[in-house]
Amino acid sequence: MEFGLLQQQWDTQRVLRGTDDNVGDVMVVGGGISGIQASLDLSTAGYKVYLVEKSPTVGGKMSQLDKTFPTNDCSMCIESPKFIETDRQPNIELMTYTDVDSVEGVPGDFTVTLLKKPRYVIEDSCTGCTVCVEYCPVKIPDPFNQNLSMNKAVHIYFSQAVPLVTYIDENCLFLKDKTCGICQTVCEKDAIDFGQKAEKVKVKVGAIILSPGYETFDPLPRNDYGYGQYANVVTSMDFERLLCSTGPHEGQILRPSDKKHPHKIAWIHCVGSRQVNPAGGNSYCSAVCCSYTQKQVILAKDHLPDMQAKIFHNDIRSYGKDFERFYQRAQKLPDVHFIRSYVSVGSEDPVTGDVSIRYTTPDGVVEEFFELVVLSVGLAPTKDAQRFSKVFGIELNQHGFCKVEPFNPLQTSRPGIFTSGAFQGPMDIPEAVMGASGACAQASHLLKSRRGQLSEERVFPEEKDTSQEEAKVGVFVCRCGANIGRVVDVPGIAEYAKTLPGVVHVEESLFACATNTAKAISDTIRDKGLNRVVVAACTPRTHEPLFRDTLREAGVNQYFFDMANIREHCTWVHSKEQEAATEKAKDIVRMSVARAGKLEPLEEFLLPVDKTLLVVGGGVAGMTSAYTLAEQGFETYLVEKASDLGGVANRMHYTLEGMDVQTFVKDLKKKVYRHPGIHVITDAAVTHVDGYVGNFSTTVKSKGRVRTIKHGAAIIAVGAVEYKPTEYLYGQNDKVMTLLEMEGKLAKRDEKLMAAESVVMIQCVGCRNEDRNYCARVCCSGAMKNALKMKELKPEAEIYVLFRDMRTYGFREDYYLKAARQDVKFIRYEPEDEPQLAALEEGGRNFIRVTAADPILGKKLELDVDAIILAAAVIPTPGSTELARMFKVPLGPDGFFQEAHAKLRPVDFAAEGVFLCGTAQYPKHLSETITQAYGAAGRALTLLSRDTVVASGAVCSVKGMDCVSCGACISVCTYGAIDFQDTPRGKKAVVNSVLCKGDGLCVSKCPTSAIMLSHYTDDEVFNQIDAALEMV
C-alpha cells in the first residue's frame, strides 16, 4: 500500500478519533504464549494492556504444536483456555492482524503507531459460524497446517482462535478481480466488508513488552538435507502438524509423496544450529530440539507401533527438569536407535520416494533408506527482528536476537521496553512464560504509581433473591447459524422444551452468543422473571462464562445456569442422522432442564488479601523477588537460614559471558538490607505455616526469637547446594576440587592452581546416574567458564574435559566452541567406562594419573595432571522436604520443588498463593534464576495487587449431623481442605471452602452422604440420570 494513501487514512482517523482515545499502561507486542501470559498478569495486576498480534489470532507457535515435552500434554488444550481468558479480561485491548509502525517517547510516555491490516470481516459482527468458509470456492494452502493441507480463502485461522472470527486471505477472488462475493451473500450477519482499508491507530502507553517469538529455521534456501527437493524430507514443525489430530490428516502420519504411513523414519538433529561455519545457519544451540525430537519419536511410535526410527545427533542435551527421564523413555522404545553421527543425505529413490542417509558407524560409513526424514530445525530470530530493532530503537545481539542486560535478561537496551520469550534467544515454553511474568513485574515497577488507575472491573446489578420462588426455567435454543439448525429440528426442540416441567419461556436464536443476543437474553430473563436458564447451544467449556455473566447482568445468581451442549455433542457428530440427532437433542435439553430445577444459588467467596509478602531464601532469587515487590510498596519479609544474604552466588565470581558476579551480588545485598520495606531475618528457619491464599500465617524462628508473620503470598526461593563428591579422590587429595572451588581459587589466583600445568575436568559427577537421574544443567557451561578463565590466566595450561554429552545449550554453545578453539581438549567417556584416578609420585613430582578411554583413538589414554576439577551435581537444599510439607506444596522425584505445571505454570504451585523461583525448582544459571525471580514476583503481584480473591462457589460442605467421623474424605483430599473439628456432637469433618477445589472425590468416598459438592450434588446428577432415561 502506498504511503500517501496510508497517511491520508491516518489523517482521517485522527480527526475521527482524536489522539487521546487510546491510552493504556503497557503494550505487549506478540500474542504467543509469552505475550498472552504477560498481558494476563499485567491486566490482573491492575494495568490496562494493549496486546498487539500480527496474525489473525493469538496463540503463536505453541498453538501449532501437537504435544509438549516432557509431559506430552496436548499443546492446544493447555493453551487455548488462556485465549478465552485474554478475550474476556476487560483490561486487555486485543488487536490482532496488527503491526507496529513506529514508536516515540520515553519510559512512562510512549506513543505507538499501529497499522491494523484489513481482514475484510467486521470483527464485532462475525460470530465465527463458518458458513462463509463452507461456501468459499477458493482453496489455499493452510498456513496453520504448514501448507500441508488446504483451507479456504476466507477462514478462521484455527478452530480455537481468538477472536473467533474469519479473515480473508489475499487469494480471495473478490480482492483479486471483484468476482465472486459468495461469502457476502451467505453471511447472515452481514459481517463481510470488502471496503475495509488498512488503518493507523495511535496508542499511548507507559511501557512496552516485546514478545514476538521466533521463527523455526528454514532449511529451504540451502536445501538442507534435500528439503524442498525430496518430498519426504519434512521439518519438525511439519511433522508436528502431521502428528496433530487437527492437522492435515486428522492425526494420521502420512508422508507427503504418497500419503502412506511411513514405517521407517529418521530424525536429523541440529538442522541450522551448532554450525561451526554458519553461513546460512546458526552457531548457537537451539535448546529445544533434542527434547522435542524425543517427543516426536515417542508420539510417532504411539501412532505407528511398528515404526523403526533412527535419530542422528551430536550430544543429547537433556538439560531440563525431567528431560533425562524423557530421553530414557524414548531410548527404550523398541526399534528406536539414537546414533551419534554427522549425516548427509544421499538420494531419493525415484520409485518409492524413500530418501537415503549416510552416517558413520564404528564399522565405517553406512547408507540407509528411510521412508520419511524429519529435520529437527532450530530456532531463528523472528523475521521482524531487524525491523523491530529500528522501530523500537533497541539493539540486537550478534545472533540477531534481542540484546538484553547481563543481569536482567528481560531488559532491552532501551529503558521502558522489556522483552519476554524467545525474542531474547532460543528457549522452551516455561522460560517464555516465567519471562512474561517477570516482564510484568518490571513494567509494573516502572509504572507503579499508575497501577489500578485505568483498569476497570465489571459491575453487575444486585442479585435478586429467588430462593422462595418456584423454578421458572427459560430455555434458549441456539441455531448457531447452520451448525445446529441444519441438522436438528430447532423449532421442534423448542416446542418440546415448552412441555417440560418448570419451563415458562422458550425462545430460538440464531446466535445465542452474539453480543446483542446475550443482551436480549438478559432482558428476557428480567422481563419474564426467569430464575433458571438453560441455553441449548455449544460447549460450556468455552461459553459458560459468557452466559453466566448474562445471568449476572439480569440480576440472577450465575449458578442458576446450565448449558445443553447440542452442537459439539450432537449436531456436529451426528450430522447424517438428523432424526436421531433431534431426539438426542431433546433428551439433552430435558436433562439440562431437570438439572436446572435442582440448581442452587451459590456465593463466590471474596477473601481479603493481606498485602504482605514472605520470601523464603535470601539468595539472588529471593532477594530479586523481594526487592521487586518491596519497591512497589508491598511489605516484604525475607527469611534466610544463613547469617548473610547471597546464597550460592556468594561463591561465584564471574559469569560465562565474563560479568563480575560479586559486584552485582554486593550491590543487590546492599539494596535489600537498606530497603525500608524489606525485613531481613537471617539465621532463620520456618517452623510452621498456617492459612491459605491471601491469608497465611507463618512462624519463623531466628536467634532464639520466634515470630509469626501474617502474609498474603509466599515465594519459595531456598536454592540448591553443590553435591559433595565421594568419587574421584575428592576429600582425599587436595588436587581434587569441585567447579565452585576452582572458581574461588581462580578468583583469588590461588598459587597452587596457577602452578598447575595440566588440568582434567570431569563432568557429570554425582548426577545422570542411578542415585540422581537428572542432568544438573549448569555444569557443562560452568566447566567452559572456568576452563576459559584458566586459559585467560594461564594460556599455556593443558586442559582436558572428560564429558558425556556437552550440554552448552543456547548461546552458551559459543563458549564451547571458543574453548575448543583455545585448545581445550574434549574427551568423551561412557558411564560404563568412567575415568580412573590414581595419586602418584614419580621423580619428586606429585600428580594424578587419569586413565580414560578415548573413543576417537579407540584406546586408553593416560593423563598425568596437577589438578582435577569435578563438575559436582546441583542437589536440593537440605530441609526442602519439611518446608514443602509446611506449605503443602509437592517435591518432584529428584527432590526439587514441583511447580503447578511444567509448561504453563512454571513459578506457581497447585496450592494458590505460593510461588517458586530459582534453583529450588531445578538447577539453573544465574541469568535464568533472575528471570524466574522476576517471574515469581510478577505472579505474586497479580495476587497482592488485589484487595480480595474470588473462590468458586462450587465447593464441598458437610452436613454435620450425618458425619460419622470416619475420615474417608480427609484422607482423599490432598489439598488438605477437610479437617476434623470438635463440635458438641463430637468430632465432625469440616470443609475449608477456600482450599476446596471442587473435584468432589470426597463425596464419592463418604459412606453416609454427609459431604456434598455444590453444583454437582447427588440430586442434580440423579435428576440428569433419570431424565436421560425417562423415555426408556
Place this chain on the structure above:
Amino acid sequence: MAAPSDFKPIIVGFLCNWCCYGGADLCGVSRFQYPPYLRVIRLMCSGRVDLEFIFRAFAKKSDGVFIGGCHLGDCHYNPEGNYDALGNSMVAKRILENIGVNPDRLRLEWVSAGEGIRFAEIMNEFGAKIKSLGPFGSSEGRDVADLQSGLEAATQLVPYFKLVERERFRVPRRTEAGYEEFFAKPDFEPLFKALIIDKLAMGRIMGELRANGDATAGDIAQKLRLDAGEVARHLHQLSQQGMVKLNGGQAQIAVAA
C-alpha cells in the same frame, strides 16, 4: 441374542470436565461421527462418579454406562480422582456381574482433551458393543425387574462398601500397574467375596423374601441365580443375626427385620 435392528441404545456417560469432555468437544469440532447413543453428564472429575450413579443408571434401564476421565497421571486435580474412577469401575464390574448385569455394559476410558478422534473411536466401538448386547436385560437373559432388585441391593450396599474400601481395599500404589496388581492379587477375590459379594447376596435374599414372601433356599437360589449351598449358608448367618427365621425348609423374614 441378536438385537433388533431398530434398537437405539441409550448410554449414560459421565465425563470429566477437563479431559474427556474436552475430547468429546474436540471430536465435535473435528466433525468425527459416532452413533447418537450417548447422554452426557458433565462432572468435574471422574473420581466424582459414585457407584450409586452407575447402579442408578442401570436401574433406570440404561443400556450402557460410560465413564471418561483424564489419562492416569494427567488428572486436573491433585488427589488424582481418575485412579478412584479406575478402582470404582473394577468394583462396579464385579458387582454387576454378580447380580447378573453384563459387566461389558460399563466402560471406563481415558480420553485427553486433545483426543477427539479417540473419543469417536471409543463411541463407535462401545456403541457397537452395546448394540450387539441388545437392550438392558436381553443379553443377560434376565427379567429386568430381577436385575433392578439386584441393583437396588447393590445401591444399598454402597455406604457399607465405602467403609470397607477404606479399611481393606485401599490400593497402596497409585499407578496403573499398582491397580492391576492389586485387583489381580490371589487374596483379593476371596476377600472381596467375603466382604462384599456375600453381603450383597444376603441383601438380595432379604429383598427377595420381603418382596415375595417365604421361600426355600432352593427357590431363592433359583430366582437369584445363586448357588443353593451358598444361599443356605447366607440364610443360616441371617438367622443368627435374627434377620430371618428358618421354619422347616422355609425361610421367612423375621418380624424385626
